[in-house]
Structure formats: C-alpha cells, structure tokens
Amino acid sequence: MAERAGAEEAEVFASDNIITTIRIASSRVVETKVVREAGVGLRAAIGQRVGFTCASEFDQKLVEKAVSIARMRPPNPYFNGFAGPMKTDKVDGLYDKILAEISPERSISLAELMLESALSYDRRIEDVSGALNVTVERCEIVNSNGLNVEDKATRIYAHLTSTTRGPNRAEGAAQGGATSLKEFDPVSIGKKASELAANSIKLKKVKQGKYNIILEPPSVAELFYHVFGYAVNGQDVYEQMSYFADKVNEIVASTKLSIYDWGNMPRGLFSKKVDDEGTPTRKTPLIEEGKLVGFVYDMQYACKAGTKSTGNGLRFGDSLGRCYCAEPEPYITNLVIQTGDFKRDELIEDTRKGLLIQRLWYTYPITPQIGDFSTTSRNAFLIEGGEVKSAVHQLRIHENLPKLLRAITGIADNATQIIPWGANACVNSPSIRFKGVRVS
Amino acid sequence: MEIEAAIEFAIRLGADYVDIRWEQTQSETLLVKNGKVESAIYEEHGGAGIRVLLNTWGFASISSFERQKVEDAIRRAIAMAKASRRSTKPRLAQSRVAEDKVKLTPEIDPFDIPMEEKIEICLEADHRAKVNEDVKRTSASIFNGRARKLFVSSEGARIDQELPLTYCHVLALAKSGGVVEYMDDMAGGSGGFEIVRDFDMNARAEDAGKKAVALSKARAVRPRKLPVILDPDFVSLLCHEIIGHPCEADRVLGKEMAWAGGAWWSEKVGRRIGSRLLNASDDPRVKGAMGYFEYDDEGVPARKKNLIKAGLLNELMHSRETASEFKVEPNGNMRAESHEYLPLIRMSNTFIEPGDYSLEEIFDLKRGVYLKGAKVPSIDSMRYNFQISAKEAYLVRHGDLEGPFRGASIISNAPDFFMNIDAVGKDFEMRPIINCGKGDPMQTLHVGNGGPHLRSFAYVAGVK
Numbered sequence: 001m002a003e004r005a006g007a008e009e010a011e012v013f014a015s016d017n018i019i020t021t022i023r024i025a026s027s028r029v030v031e032t033k034v035v036r037e038a039g040v041g042l043r044a045a046i047g048q049r050v051g052f053t054c055a056s057e058f059d060q061k062l063v064e065k066a067v068s069i070a071r072m073r074p075p076n077p078y079f080n081g082f083a084g085p086m087k088t089d090k091v092d093g094l095y096d097k098i099l100a101e102i103s104p105e106r107s108i109s110l111a112e113l114m115l116e117s118a119l120s121y122d123r124r125i126e127d128v129s130g131a132l133n134v135t136v137e138r139c140e141i142v143n144s145n146g147l148n149v150e151d152k153a154t155r156i157y158a159h160l161t162s163t164t165r166g167p168n169r170a171e172g173a174a175q176g177g178a179t180s181l182k183e184f185d186p187v188s189i190g191k192k193a194s195e196l197a198a199n200s201i202k203l204k205k206v207k208q209g210k211y212n213i214i215l216e217p218p219s220v221a222e223l224f225y226h227v228f229g230y231a232v233n234g235q236d237v238y239e240q241m242s243y244f245a246d247k248v249n250e251i252v253a254s255t256k257l258s259i260y261d262w263g264n265m266p267r268g269l270f271s272k273k274v275d276d277e278g279t280p281t282r283k284t285p286l287i288e289e290g291k292l293v294g295f296v297y298d299m300q301y302a303c304k305a306g307t308k309s310t311g312n313g314l315r316f317g318d319s320l321g322r323c324y325c326a327e328p329e330p331y332i333t334n335l336v337i338q339t340g341d342f343k344r345d346e347l348i349e350d351t352r353k354g355l356l357i358q359r360l361w362y363t364y365p366i367t368p369q370i371g372d373f374s375t376t377s378r379n380a381f382l383i384e385g386g387e388v389k390s391a392v393h394q395l396r397i398h399e400n401l402p403k404l405l406r407a408i409t410g411i412a413d414n415a416t417q418i419i420p421w422g423a424n425a426c427v428n429s430p431s432i433r434f435k436g437v438r439v440s
Numbered sequence: 441m442e443i444e445a446a447i448e449f450a451i452r453l454g455a456d457y458v459d460i461r462w463e464q465t466q467s468e469t470l471l472v473k474n475g476k477v478e479s480a481i482y483e484e485h486g487g488a489g490i491r492v493l494l495n496t497w498g499f500a501s502i503s504s505f506e507r508q509k510v511e512d513a514i515r516r517a518i519a520m521a522k523a524s525r526r527s528t529k530p531r532l533a534q535s536r537v538a539e540d541k542v543k544l545t546p547e548i549d550p551f552d553i554p555m556e557e558k559i560e561i562c563l564e565a566d567h568r569a570k571v572n573e574d575v576k577r578t579s580a581s582i583f584n585g586r587a588r589k590l591f592v593s594s595e596g597a598r599i600d601q602e603l604p605l606t607y608c609h610v611l612a613l614a615k616s617g618g619v620v621e622y623m624d625d626m627a628g629g630s631g632g633f634e635i636v637r638d639f640d641m642n643a644r645a646e647d648a649g650k651k652a653v654a655l656s657k658a659r660a661v662r663p664r665k666l667p668v669i670l671d672p673d674f675v676s677l678l679c680h681e682i683i684g685h686p687c688e689a690d691r692v693l694g695k696e697m698a699w700a701g702g703a704w705w706s707e708k709v710g711r712r713i714g715s716r717l718l719n720a721s722d723d724p725r726v727k728g729a730m731g732y733f734e735y736d737d738e739g740v741p742a743r744k745k746n747l748i749k750a751g752l753l754n755e756l757m758h759s760r761e762t763a764s765e766f767k768v769e770p771n772g773n774m775r776a777e778s779h780e781y782l783p784l785i786r787m788s789n790t791f792i793e794p795g796d797y798s799l800e801e802i803f804d805l806k807r808g809v810y811l812k813g814a815k816v817p818s819i820d821s822m823r824y825n826f827q828i829s830a831k832e833a834y835l836v837r838h839g840d841l842e843g844p845f846r847g848a849s850i851i852s853n854a855p856d857f858f859m860n861i862d863a864v865g866k867d868f869e870m871r872p873i874i875n876c877g878k879g880d881p882m883q884t885l886h887v888g889n890g891g892p893h894l895r896s897f898a899y900v901a902g903v904k
Contacts, residue, residue, distance in 0.1 A: 019881055022524075025695035029527045032520035033499035034513075035780050035881065039485070055484040056503040065482050072556045073480045074563075104520040112526050129698040131880040161698040171697065239473075239577050240613055240620055318777065319882040327479055361701070366816040366829035366849055369613075369620040372904045374818035374827040374849070394820055396851065398827060400904035421699050422882035438904075440851075 001060060003144060005067040007044035011082045011143035013276060014040045017321040020104055020134040022111035024160070027119060027128045032108060041315070041324040042066045045082070048075035054325045078303040082143040083278040091281075093267030096180035099154040100136045107134050110186050111158070117190030118162045122198040126165035130193075132158040132186070137321045139276070147278045155269050156184045157419055162197040170203065170391065172196025172379055173359050175218060175418060179267050196358060196379055200391035204382060208440040212354035212409070213397075214347055214383070214433045219360040221418035221427035224259075224335060226363045227373045227401045229425065232261070232286045234297035234312075234330045236368075238304050243371040243402050247292050253405035255290040258338040262428075263311050268334035269417050269426040277313040277328050284310040298330045316424045336428040340411025344431045347410050349386040351433065355395070356381040356388055371401040395439045407435045441507040443488075443592045450492055450514045451594055454522070457493040457532065459593040461737060462486075462505070463779040467585030467605075468555060472562040474578055475570075480555060489779040492517045496527035501780040533763035535740045535770045537595050542734045543602040544727075546632020550584035550606055553633050558582050565641035569612040571649035574656060577613040577622075580645060582606075582636060589737075597739035603732065605886065606635045607872055610645040614652035621655035621846055623648040623813075623831060628872030629888070630732035651832065654844055661833050661845040663902045667808035667895060668850055672869035674830055675792055675891035677814030680873060682854045683720045684790035684889065686823035687747045687755075688773075689762035691785075700878050701821030704854065705753055713753045714858025717795055720748040722757055724772060724788035729888035730872040731788035733775075738783060740772040747790070751858070759785050777883035784879050792891030795864025800839070802863045802895050808836040809900050811848055827851045827901065847903035857896050865892035 002010035016038040023031040041054035044066035051069025053062045111132040118128045135155040142148045157177030164170045174192035178184040215223065231242040238245075244252065263281025265271050272281050277299055285293050297305065298313025313328035348356065358379035365373045377395045381388045412431040419426050443460050450458040464486040471479040487503035490513055498521025500513035550558075565580035584606045591599045607628025614621055625648055627639035670678065686703035690696050694706070705713050724733045724742035734742050738760050745755045757773035758766065762785065774783040803810070813831030820826070827849050834843035870890035877884050 021881060023880060024698075025690075026693070027526075029496050029524035030530070030695070031497045031499065031782060032517075032524065033497075033782050034516055034520070035499075035501045036503070037501075037780055038503055051480060051482075053482045053484075056486055057484075062482070062484065069480050069482060069555060072554075073477050073559055076476055076478070078476070104516060105523040108520065108523045112524065115526060127694060127697070129695065131698060133881065159698060163694070163697060173698070240615060241622070318884060320780070325483055325485065327481065361821050362818045364816045364818050366818060366827065367847055367903060368816070369622070370903065372847070374829075374851075376818070376820040376825060378821050394825065396818075396820070396825055396827065398849075398851070398901060398904065403904065421880070422877055 001063045002042060002044045002067060005064050007046060007067050007070065009045040009082055009144045011043045012040060013139065013141050013315065013324055015139040015322050015324040018136045019320055020107050022108050022132045024111060024115055024131065025129045029108060029111060032104065034104065035320060037320045037323065039324040044070045046070045048077060048079045049073050050076060050079055052327055078300045080303060082145050083147055084145045085147050086280050088149065088273050088280045091264045091266065091271050091273050093179050094271055095152045096154045099134065099156055099181040102134055102181060107132060114158055114160055114186035114190040117187040118160055118194045121191050121194035124164045124198060125162050125194045127163040128160060130158065130160035135321055139322050141278045149274050149278055151273045153272060155179055156181060158186060158189055160189050160193040162194040164197050164201055168201060168203060170197050170200035172200055177269055177417065177419065179269060200379060202390060203393045204390045206382060206392045206395060210436045210438055212351055212433060212435050213437045214351060214354060214356045214431055216358045216431050217416040217429040218418050219357045220429035220432050222360040222363045222420050224427050225420045225423055225425065227365050227371060229332050229335060230368065231371065232295050234295045234301040234305055237295050238301055241369050243369060244292055250292055251290050252292045252402065253287055253290045254408035256340055256408050256411050257287055257290055257405060259287045260285045260336050261296050261312065261332050262336050263333040265334045269419060270333045272333065275311045275313045276315040276322055279309045279311040279313060281311040281333065296330050296332055298328045301330050319422050319424060332425045334426050334428060337430060339413040339415050339430045342410050342412045344412040344414045347412050347431055347433050348383055348388060350410065351383045351386060354383045356383055373401055374398045397437060397439050399438055404434050404437065409433050409435045441505055441510045446510050446514065447592060447594050449511060450518065453514065453518050455492040455494055455518055457594055459491050459591065460488055461779050462488045462590045463587060465585060465587040467583065469583050470558050470562050471581040472566040472579060475566060477559055480559065487779045489776065490514055490517055491782065492521050494518060494521040495529055496521055496524050499782045530761045531764040532760040533770045535760055537597045538735060538739060538741060539598045541600045544604060544630060546604045548633035550633040561641060565610050565645040568642045569610060569645040569649040571646060571653060574614045574616050574653045575612050575649050576615050579611045580641060582608045591739050593739055599735045599739055601733060601735060603630055604632050606631055606633065607874060608636045608639055608641055610641055610648050612649040612652040614656040616656035619656045621652055623651040623655065626872060628874065629728045629730050631728050655832060655846045658844050658846045660903045661848040661900060663900060665899045667805055668898050668900060669802055669808055669810045669836060669893060669895045671812045671893055672891055673871055674811050674814045675894055676871035676889035677817060677828060679720065679790055679792050679891050680889040681817050681819045682823050682826055683747060684787040687757050688785045689756040689758045689766065692756055693762060693765065699880055704822040704824040708753050711753060712751050713855060714748065714751040715861040716751045717864045718748055718751045718858055718861050719793040721746055721793060722788055722790040726789045726870065726888065729789040729870050731887040733788065736772040736774045737776050738774045740770045742772040745771050757785055775885060777885055781883045786878065786885050787887045789870060789888030791870060791889060792894065794866050794868045794892040797863040797865050799865060799893060802865055802893050803836060803839045805836050806838060809848065810834040810836050810841060811850065823854060825853045849901045850898040851901050852898040857898060860897040861894055863895040865894060867892045
C-alpha cells in the first residue's frame with residue numbers, strides 16, 4: 001500500500017502484547033488486570049526522507065499520511081534504508097507456551113502463594129505489598145527489502161515488600177522472574193522479602209563517612225540500569241551526554257569488571273531473536289576487564305558513529321514492552337555483569353567494616369554527563385569483622401559512578417536477573433563490593 | 441457494541457460496579473537534532489479500559505469495541521475479580537453522578553498548522569541554539585495532541601471530555617575544557633499552538649545556547665549549608681516530589697510501599713509540617729495547565745484541594761476508595777495514562793501558593809545560593825530525605841548575584857526544609873512535567889507543578 005502511495009521503501013512493525021498484573025497491597029489482592037496493547041507502526045521512505053505513523057487500528061489513510069510526511073520533510077542523512085533479511089538463530093528459553101496460555105486464575109494463585117509465603121514466614125510481618133506480572137510479547141516486522149520476521153517472548157516477574165508491625169516498621173523486599181512458568185518460584189520471593197524485614201527490625205544509625213559497600217543484586221541492577229545503561233547507549237554517547245564519550249579503548253573500571261549487552265541470552269528476561277528493525281540480536285561487549293570497548297546501537301546511531309548496528313534498535317512507547325507506537329532507538333536488553341571469583345558470603349567475610357545494601361531507591365544521575373548520581377538505601381546492614389551485625393537506617397549515597405567503577409574490590413558469583421521498576425531491560429547482577437563510598 | 445450495553449452485560453455477569461473509559465487520541469511529534477530532522481511522527485490510538493468491582497478490582501483493556509472482543513474482555517475482568525481468595529472488597533465513597541460534555545478548544549488548533557511549518561520552526565530554533573563552536577549538540581521539538589475520553593459508569597455517569605495537549609522543548613549542550621554542560625527550556629499545557637507561539641522558541645534556544653556555554657566555563661559550586669533561594673522552575677519539581685507525591689492517599693495508606701513508597705507524614709493530617717508561610721494546593725481546573733481536566737477517570741468532578749494550609753497538612757488527594765477509608769468526600773484525582781491502564785491517584789496541577797514577599801525582599805540576604813531550574817531529583821521512599829540538582833546556581837551577597845556556578849544540588853529532609861521556609865514570593869509560574877511515573881506496570885502522566893520564588897535553608901552539594 002505504501003509503495004503504491006509513492007514510497008520507495010516501507011516497513012511495517014506490528015506488536016501485540018498482553019500483560020497480566022496481579023497487584024497486592026495491605027496483604028491482599030487489590031487489583032487483577034489484563035492490558036492488551038496492539039497496533040501497527042509504518043515507516044515510509046522516499047530516498048532519505050522517512051515518515052512514521054502508527055495506530056491501534058491501521059487503515060489506508062495512515063499509509064498515505066506516512067508517505068506525505070516523508071515527502072515534506074528534509075532528508076535524514078543517517079537513514080540508509082531498512083534492514084534486509086538476515087540469518088537469525090533460535091534463542092533458547094525465549095517463549096514458553098504454557099506461560100503464554102496461563103489462565104488469569106492461575107496467575108492470581110501464584111501471587112497468593114507468594115503473599116502467603118511472606119505472611120507465614122514470621123508473625124511480626126504485618127503488611128505485604130507487591131505485584132506479579134505475566135508478559136506475552138509478539139511482534140512482526142516486514143519491509144520492502146524482503147525482511148519478514150516474527151518474534152515472541154514470555155516473561156513472569158514478581159516483586160514483594162514485607163513490612164513488620166510496631167513503631168519501628170522495618171521492610172524487606174525481594175523479586176524474581178523467569179521466561180518459563182516452571183522456573184518461577186513465588187514461595188522463595190515471599191520468604192526472602194519477609195526474612196529481610198524480620199532481620200531489619202532494630203535499626204542502628206550509621207555515621208556519615210566513607211565505607212566499603214557491598215551492593216546486593218537488586219541494588220546493583222538499580223545502579224547500573226539508571227547510571228550505567230545510558231552511558232553505553234550509542235545515542236547518549238553521540239549526544240555527549242555520556243561520561244564514556246571519547247573514552248573507547250581506555251581503562252574506565254577495575255580489571256575485575258566485564259560487562260556486555262546480550263540480546264539473545266538464553267532465558268534472558270529481555271531476550272529477543274531480532275531487534276525492532278529486524279537486525280539479529282547478539283552479545284555486545286561493553287567493558288572487558290576494565291577497558292571500555294563498545295556501545296549499543298540501532299541503525300541510525302550506528303551510522304552517526306560510523307559503525308554497524310549491534311541489534312539494539314528497540315521501540316518502547318511505555319513500560320508494556322516492544323511497542324508499535326515508537327520509532328527504533330538504541331536500548332540495552334540484558335545487561336550482563338560478568339560474575340567474579342568470590343562466593344557472596346566470602347565477600348562479606350572478607351569485609352572488616354562496611355555496609356551491605358540490599359536495595360537502592362530513586363537512583364538517578366543528577367549530573368548525567370559526568371556520572372554523579374544520588375540514591376537512598378532501602379534495606380541496609382552494617383558489616384563488622386566479616387559478619388552482618390545489624391540493620392541500619394536509610395542512607396543517602398551521593399557519588400560518582402566512573403569513580404566507583406574503579407573502586408570495585410570484589411565481584412561475587414551469584415548473578416540474578418533483576419528488572420528495575422519501569423525498566424524495559426534487565427540487569428544480570430552479582431553482588432559487588434566497592435571501596436570508599438561516601439554515605440550520609 | 442454500545443457502551444451502555446457493555447455495562448449491562450458486566451452487571452448481568454455479576455459485577456457490583458462497572459466503568460468504561462473509551463478513548464481516542466491523535467498526536468504529532470517533530471524532533472530536530474543538530475540541524476537534522478530526527479523524527480516526524482503522526483499517531484492515532486483508541487480503545488477502552490473496562491473496570492469491574494466484585495471481590496476486588498478487575499480490569500481489561502481492548503483496542504476495538506467489536507461485541508465479541510468487548511464481551512471476552514468483560515468476562516476476563518470479572519473472572520479475575522472473582523478469583524482471588526485473599527481479597528477484601530473495596531468500598532467506594534459516594535460521588536455526584538454527572539452527565540456532561542467538556543471540550544477545551546485551543547486558541548490555535550495545532551493540527552491546522554502544517555507539519556512542514558512546524559519542522560521549519562524546529563529547524564530554526566535548533567540553529568539558533570548553536571551560538572558558537574562550544575555548542576556541540578542542539579535540539580528542538582514540538583508535540584501536539586488531542587484526546588477524547590468518554591467515561592460511562594453503571595451508576596449512570598456519562599462524561600465526554602475532549603482536551604488538547606501541546607509542548608515544545610529546546611536544548612543546547614556545550615563543551616569547554618573537558619567540561620560538558622547543558623541547558624534546556626520548555627513550555628507546555630492543555631492548549632494549542634499559542635503555547636509554542638508565546639514560548640518564542642528562537643529566543644529560548646539562543647538563551648539555552650548562551651547559558652550552556654557559560655556553564656561549561658563556570659566554576660563548580662562549593663558545598664556548604666546556607667540559605668537557598670529557589671526559582672519557580674526549581675520549586676515546581678520540589679513541590680512535585682515532596683508535596684504532591686506524599687499527598688497521594690494511597691501512599692499515605694502504605695498501598696504503594698512495594699515501588700513508589702509511602703509518605704513520612706502519614707499520621708500528621710491536621711498537624712504542623714512546615715512554616716506558616718507554606719501553602720500548597722492541587723487544582724485540576726487551572727485552565728491551560730498541563731494537568732487540566734474537569735472530571736477524573738472515576739467520573740468525580742474536579743475541584744481544588746488545599747493540601748497544606750499555613751504549614752498544616754490539611755487534605756490529601758483521593759480516589760473513591762481511599763476517600764471511603766478516610767471517611768471524606770472523593771476529590772477527583774484518579775487518572776490513567778491511557779485506556780490501557782487502571783487509574784491511580786495522581787497529581788493534576790500541584791503548586792505552592794504565592795505569598796507576600798517581593799523578589800527584592802527574598803534576595804535581601806547577607807549570603808546565600810540561588811538555584812535556578814530543576815534538573816534531576818532523588819527522593820527516599822518516604823519522601824523525607826531528598827536531593828535535587830539545579831541547572832544553574834548563583835551566589836547571593838546582599839542582593840547581588842555572582843555566577844553562574846555549575847553542578848549544584850540541594851540535600852535536605854522535608855520537615856527541616858519546610859520549617860525553614862522564611863520567605864515566599866508574590867510571583868508565580870506553573871511548569872509542565874511530562875513524565876511523572878507511578879504504578880505497576882509503570883504509567884507516565886503529564887502534570888502541572890509550580891510556585892513562586894521561595895527561600896529556605898539546605899545543604900548545597902557540588903560535583904563529585
């Protein structure tokens with residue numbers, strides 16, 4: 001239709017996502033919801049002029065609109081045509097038919113299992129809140145260069161916060177997920193949240209100063225998603241908003257640290273067979289033993305940088321998954337922090353004095369171009385003599401991530417896939433110890 | 441299928457209460473970066489969100505109102521609302537059942553302005569931002585949209601609202617001696633192209649370029665505790681984070697602990713939480729503001745809420761459910777990002793009310809720091825301790841300004857900050873915030889926030 005209307009090239013991206021959410025508040029199920037987001041996005045190109053329209057219900061008028069937009073806008077010198085057909089490999093554990101067809105009632109019973117596990121762990125647990133989400137993503141990309149590819153994925157993910165009763169309300173949070181139903185363990189999530197809450201009842205105050213800090217997987221995920229993820233995004237690098245701009249091949253971190261983006265990771269929570277332009281996904285090294293080696297790109301920003309797409313051109317309109325209503329931009333998928341040599345308990349035993357932080361909250365780069373960030377802890381513990389001694393009050397950390405990357409003194413082997421709140425990516429996070437972190 | 445027929449179908453299947461939000465939206469987005477048109481987009485979306493109440497809330501969204509799809513969605517929502525063994529049926533406070541039609545007609549319909557013309561405006565503004573070779577990156581963008589929302593409930597409500605939304609943005613990033621700084625500016629609200637016209641994108645872009653260059657050559661601020669003066673843009677974000685959010689009744693009740701967090705002043709409604717000079721309100725009916733509406737997404741008529749009165753925590757923002765728990769009347773603060781989501785308690789236009797101080801009086805300080813333009817916040821889970829960075833800062837000495845300085849942020853806790861407010865300006869500005877996030881799955885909503893210049897005391901942090 002687009003070619004008949006005058007386009008020289010055309011690309012259709014259709015997505016159909018179903019997200020089932022069971023929300024828990026005040027220790028009961030308060031909402032059960034199913035969101036279906038489906039529609040079509042069309043890019044029509046005349047030379048290097050590209051028009052984009054999208055709709056939940058598509059018709060001829062929108063095709064003509066896309067072509068008319070292409071006609072009237074100036075050329076984009078960074079558009080060199082849509083992707084052609086490429087060989088794609090199967091991604092293990094991407095789609096689970098059983099999970100895709102899970103009944104809403106079964107989703108509710110899993111959420112209730114998680115809730116009951118939290119409440120029954122300790123009689124001091126008074127309040128439990130959280131949510132369980134089941135996501136089924138489907139998309140299809142067809143273009144005039146012969147590309148015709150379908151992709152689908154499933155994901156079940158839950159998080160829970162348990163709070164104790166009494167004047168010194170302590171909280172503990174846990175989360176977990178899988179791409180298949182059989183690998184999802186709601187009982188352990190409930191138990192872990194309440195265990196952390198029960199261990200946090202007596203809070204001690206901590207003096208401000210510099211500490212050796214062990215960040216547990218959820219706090220590593222929060223920090224790296226919000227303060228590292230944009231810095232390795234080809235768009236932010238090109239726009240000079242990344243502290244890694246102009247630093248490729250330089251040592252930017254401890255030699256203990258290696259990180260890669262893995263778009264086709266087996267059983268990765270944000271794995272895909274292809275990105276949203278049709279480029280096959282892959283493993284993209286970002287930091288190798290402390291050296292910055294690469295960034296993630298879509299086709300446009302790869303062209304701006306004089307390189308090739310890394311299969312990270314993704315369309316996210318909101319937090320419901322891959323979406324027809326956006327043009328592709330570079331995004332991380334599964335950010336994998338390579339595990340280290342320590343067992344998690346060894347990291348603690350090896351720390352004479354420090355802090356163990358389970359969860360960070362509201363972590364943002366307050367000066368993004370240099371990597372200064374601010375965050376607070378939710379669930380932190382004092383370590384003394386290699387032992388976890390007591391829970392501590394909420395702390396604020398105002399620090400610089402590039403400096404902390406160089407201050408890594410240990411990485412554990414306990415990687416867990418964590419999705420930060422509202423994220424369209426996952427961080428495969430082990431526990432990490434940093435030296436000399438300022439807290440207040 | 442007619443909406444009323446869908447409602448009856450849900451009631452026949454056992455729902456105690458049903459509401460349906462049917463929405464249609466259109467929008468255009470133009471984005472120019474570094475002299476090139478990066479995006480030129482036209483969008484149309486539509487569908488319905490169906491909310492049912494049985495043992496608990498059930499919800500389903502659909503993009504087509506074909507009978508079969510509607511009935512399947514209703515069956516699904518009801519089955520889910522019935523299925524939980526661990527639920528307590530919410531009670532809803534009574535609200536006036538309205539039948540109304542609201543249409544806000546913009547002064548200049550932005551859809552009447554050809555896309556080519558909007559692209560030219562963005563290209564020119566983007567060009568103006570590049571004031572010299574120190575400016576490395578520039579951008580200019582325009583968004584215009586309109587949404588029609590039809591709300592129908594089993595109680596007989598039928599409300600048809602049609603509202604426009606327009607915003608524009610300019611940005612310049614400069615690099616000098618290894619220091620990278622950026623400056624941006626935006627305007628937006630429930631209006632049309634007059635917002636873009638009145639903003640004067642060219643002048644603002646040039647100003648952003650000059651400021652970015654100045655900041656890239658500026659010294660970093662020296663950290664210390666001292667009096668701080670905040671401009672309305674900074675106040676708007678401060679108000680959003682430590683007044684608006686903790687006034688959401690679901691947070692106060694602890695229902696958002698899993699993600700969004702709680703509110704440190706949960707037990708303090710009616711008690712002092714700040715200086716007598718502090719007054720704050722939420723008002724959906726501020727015409728032209730980003731968060732304007734006449735009825736919320738539960739069909740409750742919008743009204744102004746006096747959140748803080750003379751330093752006393754006075755009123756919260758409610759849904760019909762939380763209003764029932766607090767034994768008050770619902771006050772119209774439920775909104776969803778779109779028909780695809782369940783509504784949540786959200787700010788509309790939340791602001792600090794102007795006071796009696798002139799700017800001369802506010803700046804009459806032996807020594808202080810003036811922070812202009814809010815950048816990025818970080819707030820703890822109870823909205824108690826916070827850090828907010830500023831776009832630029834100036835030293836204030838006896839009314840004179842020295843600067844700009846870069847990299848400034850304030851760190852404080854809300855009770856101390858509120859108690860130390862000792863001057864609130866007569867001026868006022870409402871600012872647009874287009875990306876307030878809440879909920880699971882997360883929803884992003886546009887709100888208005890604002891206030892006057894105000895003065896308090898805080899720790900001013902610098903760059904790390």
